[in-house]
Amino acid sequence: MITIKNLSKSYGKTEILKNISFDIEKNDKLLIIGPSGSGKTTLIRCLNKLEKDYQGEIIFKKKNIKDIKDELLRKKIGMVFQSYNLFPHLTVKENIELAPSKLTNANKEELSKKTLKLLKSVNIEEKINEYPKNLSGGQKQRVAISRTLANNPEVILFDEPTSALDPESIKSLVKLLNELSKKATIIVVSHDMSLIKSFASKILFIDKGKIIEYGTKEEILKSTNPKIKKFLK
Amino acid sequence: MESFAKFWIEVFDNFYKTVIFEQRYELILNGLKNTLIMSIGAIILGSLLGIIISLIKHNYKINGKMKILNKICNTYISIIRGTPVLLQLMIIYYIIFKTSTINPIIIGILAFGINSGAYSAEIFRSGLESIDKGQLEAGLSLGFNYPKTMKYIILPQALKNSLPSICNEFITLIKETSVAGYIGIMELTKVSDIIASKTYNYFFPLIIIAVIYFLITNLLSKIFKKVERKLDINDNNKESI
């Protein structure tokens, strides 16, 4: 579904991603894992075209993403930001409906129905008319996820989704991620090792901008690469 | 007792001469009308200019587009901010519209609007810059293009953040229109001068006009405070989201 070929990305003179190549299949649950500063966020920002200045190619459904209109690609490859970036001047409902109401010709009733369904699926339907500032971190995240889902994306990128959550919320997030993976390809960027066992079907290890290992969960767990063994401990 | 009565008789006498004699209240009302027309016109023109310029500058900063326009805007802002408003008014009146018979009030609106536009542009620019970059990226990542992201996500928040400073700018502008008498516009300050020259007493005309300015600016800032409070009940985007 997505092919990344010889991707390199620099900020100024520092090379952040170094010649990265791998494939992502439809309905993969891909976990991109690596120490902080290794280039994980930069990698998924390239997939979403928030970064465009790179060498190499990113192919989405047989098309170079450079040849796909930004707005179109971003609706198909949605992103849930690490800091959620909810719109503070809009209610939960308005946050979720902003894109579909302005960018599609769906009618109000349909949208309302869909929003309610989305919020029910993430268990915060009672917050529908709240403003973001009145939500906890975990609730904000679920609104951010619903907002992305409202576009019916085929791929969803998550940046460090567990970093601000308590263990209980992590459990329900993982459940939700596994649920979502039935409908979309999920790519999670994290340095949280527990996601290897609880979530991933495939794992990409990245360190200092280079791929150390890429494979299925089973392959990674059996890996003899000393760096990974050290990591998994 | 006698001196007390004398004092009040004198006050009334002065008030009568300043406001009522020869229908001078009509002069004052006319001055108020001209001050208000000029101020409101200039506020509208200045705000429009300010918003447009701040958007051009933002577009240049974020997308690297509109390079030449951005340069023009910067030049405009530094020239306007670097010269006195009275001088700008006289240049427009005596040089640019030298030969035309255009209504001086229109010239006042143009001069004060163009002047205020430079200050408003800086206010809206910093309002736009006060919005976290994540907001822009969130908008883009949902499939909005840059203009729509600005329209639906960035501008509403930035305008709200700009309210206190833009209110100050409006108040400054209203007070600055008091120099328009130089080009013969019968605005409030000019009217006070005219009345004083007839009554040979400056105290009353000046105080009365000062009170009128104060009431206008005070009312304006009360309205803004109310609007700000209303918007604050709903959301608070100073908090990081």
Ligand SMILES: Nc1ncnc2c1ncn2[C@@H]1O[C@H](COP(=O)(O)OP(=O)(O)O)[C@@H](O)[C@H]1O
């Ligand atoms: N906009 C930027 N400008 C300059 N350097 C950046 C920028 N964004 C990220 N970096 C650098 O790129 C490296 C990788 O960052 P990032 O992709 O955020 O890593 P990770 O998400 O794995 O923690 C870091 O060293 C970071 O300082």
Ligand SMILES: [Mg+2]
């Ligand atoms: Mg990161």
